[in-house]
Amino acid sequence: MNQEIGRAGSGEQKGRDDQYVLRPAVDVFEDAHGLTVQADMPGVSKERLNVQADRNSLVIEGEATLDMPAGMEAIYADVQVTRYGRSFVLSGELDTDAIDAKLKDGVLTIRIPKRREYRPRKVEVRTA
Numbered sequence: 001m002n003q004e005i006g007r008a009g010s011g012e013q014k015g016r017d018d019q020y021v022l023r024p025a026v027d028v029f030e031d032a033h034g035l036t037v038q039a040d041m042p043g044v045s046k047e048r049l050n051v052q053a054d055r056n057s058l059v060i061e062g063e064a065t066l067d068m069p070a071g072m073e074a075i076y077a078d079v080q081v082t083r084y085g086r087s088f089v090l091s092g093e094l095d096t097d098a099i100d101a102k103l104k105d106g107v108l109t110i111r112i113p114k115r116r117e118y119r120p121r122k123v124e125v126r127t128a
Contacts, residue, residue, distance in 0.1 A: 021085040024060070024108075032120050034113035035094065041084050042106035049103060051110065053096040059087045060108065093118040 024039040041049070043064030050061040064082040068074065090096065093114050100111045113119075 021083045023086050024062075024084045026086060032114075034111060037088075037108075037110040037112070039084075039086065039108045039110075040106065041103075041108050043082070044084060044103070044106070044108075046103050049108065051099075051101050051108070053090070053099050053112070055096060056090050056092060057087060058090055058096075058110070058112070059085075060110075061085045062108075 024041050026040075027038045029036045029038075037058070037060075039060055041060075041062050041064070043066065044062035045065065048063040048065065050059070052059045062084045064084070066074070066077075066082065090112070094112045095115045096112060098113050102109045
């Protein structure tokens with residue numbers, strides 16, 4: 001399930017336990033100071049979310065819970081798979097030790113800053 005940041009893809013794939021896993025839709029934005037990854041993961045709570053990053057990879061996993069009213073059960077569902085999973089290969093210029101992740105309204109936002117030596121810096125110009 002590895003995918004390089006920036007390459008498109010969606011759909012289902014078999015996960016680690018041969019269960020189907022939904023690949024969440026992801027948007028990736030880059031600025032001078034780092035990357036922002038936004039993944040659509042409706043129904044996933046913070047407690048059922050797993051985000052792991054190391055030097056060159058980012059793994060996003062989550063399990064959605066379908067809240068049913070007491071005494072009711074679903075007789076049909078468009079989405080049967082409730083597990084999400086996606087992984088990416090990261091550039092060595094990113095500082096995964098300073099990663100920040102937030103979950104709001106079913107959207108996971110991950111901010112990965114660039115290492116200090118890869119960030120642009122303003123050079124002071126002196127007059128002679």
